[in-house]
Amino acid sequence: MMRINQILPSEITPQYTWGRRKFILQMSVGLGLALPNSARSAGDNKTSLEKLEFIKNKAYSTTESTTEFKSATSYNNFYEFGTDKSDPIKYSRNLVTKPWSVNVHGEVLAPKRFDLDELTRIAPIEERIYRLRCVEGWSMVIPWMGFPLSKLLKLVKPTANAKYVEFTTLYRPSQMRGQKTSVLDWPYIEGLRIDEAVHPLTILGLGMYGSVLPNQNGAPIRVIVPWKYGFKSAKSIVSIKLTETQPQTTWMVASPKEYGFYSNVNPGVRHPRWSQAKERRIGEFRKRDTLIFNGYGEYVADLYSGLDLKKYF
Amino acid sequence: MKHNILLFWGCFLPLIYLIGRLIFDGLSANPIEDITHATGWWALVFLLLTLSVTPIRVLFGKNSVLRYRRTLGLFSFFYASLHFLTWLVLDQFFDWKAMLEDVIERPYITVGFVALVLMSLLAITSIYRLRRYMGNAVWLKLHRLVYLILILVLLHFFWLVKKDVTEPLLFILISGILLGYRVDRWVRTQLTRTQSFSEK
Ligand code: HEM
Secondary structure: OOOOOOOOHHHHOOHHHHHHHHHHHHHHHHHOOOOOOOOOOOOOOOOOOOEOOOEEOOOOOOOOOOOOHHHHHHOOOOHHHOOOOOHHHHHOOOOOOOOOEEEEEEOEOOOEEEEHHHHHHOOOOEEEEEEEEOOOOEEEEEEEEEEEHHHHHHHHOEOOOOOEEEEEEOOOOOOOHHHHOOOOOOOOEEEEEHHHHOOOOOEEEEEEOOEEOOHHHOOOOEEEOOOEOHHHOOOOEEEEEEEOOOOOOHHHHHOOOOOOOOOEOOOOOOEOOEOOOEEEEOOOOOOEEOOHHHHOHHHHHHHHOOOOOOOOO | OHHHHHHHHHOOHHHHHHHHHHHOOOOOOOHHHHHHHHHHHHHHHHHHHHHHHHHHHHHOOOHHHHHHHHHHHHHHHHHHHHHHHHHHHHHOOOOHHHHHHHHHHOHHHHHHHHHHHHHHHHHHOOOHHHHHHHOHHHHHHHHOHHHHHHHHHHHHHHHHOOOOOHHHHHHHHHHHHHHHHHHHHHHHHHHHHHHHHHHO
8 A cells, every 4th residue: 555644624624623713713702702722532532543555536535624523523424323412422432343243235246345455455545635515414525535336337237127226224223322223224225226326426435634534434435425315324234235226225214205225416496494594604603605516516516417316306 | 578579599500501502512503593592482481481370379378479489480581582682683694674574474473573572561560660660450460461472472482393203292281281271270160150159
């Protein structure tokens, strides 16, 4: 693997560490209050995570300032650990991610179970600084470490029948307390069309902010599809299955009128209960306009030419 | 009176706690959402406390609790107003177009908005002079709107959660008990009325 000297995201963008404190400072100044110097330790601890070596992929990375590490690791939707956004950091500590393997199977000529070590060696690990837009109306900018999913799929030789890719998240209620409830049908299933899956922007993520993924962010391996709402990017995956028919994804099953298979970020297609026209970037005060395909239209719009995005939401 | 003053200051505790969390970094990465949730949550809790006064008065025969009802009701309105202002200032930042769209198109906002408007009516008419001016009968009739407000707020809560409806269901259950108590009492008075008629 190539050895590239690492620059901490905080060195590139000073706002990265200060965004949230600045926000609080602004608000407290407004309230006429002083700001004591307090720091919570929970999840703040980046040093305990193993570092990753990576090369920077500038072409596909945004130059926007990245979200604070603390925010990206303490404000998560990962229903396997609870429905509150503060649950994942609290309840994911005991998740055992070693050993880990991902079964790649289905409509392929060479099905194979890959262990984590093998996965990290498939291709050079790249840094991709992507925008992440949650369906709930907030967004972050996250430096991911990963490699294109297409590199893995090539190894298993998809057949001509492989039209979709289905991802399955780990099912282990003993370590994932949310799975003891029936908020969603477990295990969590997500899916992509094959052309979406092999798109160069779609990556398998092994880390973020220069280190391996924290448990609450989908350790040890997840997908990242930056032009779709966050829930499409399945976390802690154990199976990748190529299929001929469209997978029944968890949120579609849970609420078919509200969540479609495509779930492309689209300010013009509102969620039945709220608008998608704007979003709050975590750490910022004012809302900003949401961009079609989360701003990745120049790369992905072709995938959907001729498709009615209102119908196939 | 002394107790009411104690209650009055006690009702500020949730706000003080919220401000404390804000200052001491106790809120999440999305503080505006936390503030919206906390103020809305307390508005509902105070509304339920307000509606608990009568059952407590009757069940425990404690007429003295009645004087706390006004304070509790006004604090429900106080937290609802903070909730609304959070939305207006912090969340939407005076984006009138977006807010109007929300009120018209988002059913959960629509019902919340109607609830708030009705609450302001009740809050204004809690001024003693206005109440005397209105006369007790009219005042009582108007303040029965509190039941409608409760139902609207429950809808508001139920519709806004993404998937996990456990908490709104819990509030609906508690409200069901409080409303059920009134229905039960109403049925009983109707029955005794018809009874006393037939005895005559
Ligand atoms: C114009 C009026 C109102 C507006 C615009 C409004 C807006 C909101 C918003 C934006 C949320 C958060 C939604 C989310 O997180 O997705 C919320 C939550 C809530 N609101 Fe309101 N609201 C209004 C009136 C009220 C009133 C009058 C009450 C109660 C008396 C109330 C009680 C609540 C409660 C209990 C929650 C949920 C809190 C939680 O999740 O713990 N709201 N409201």
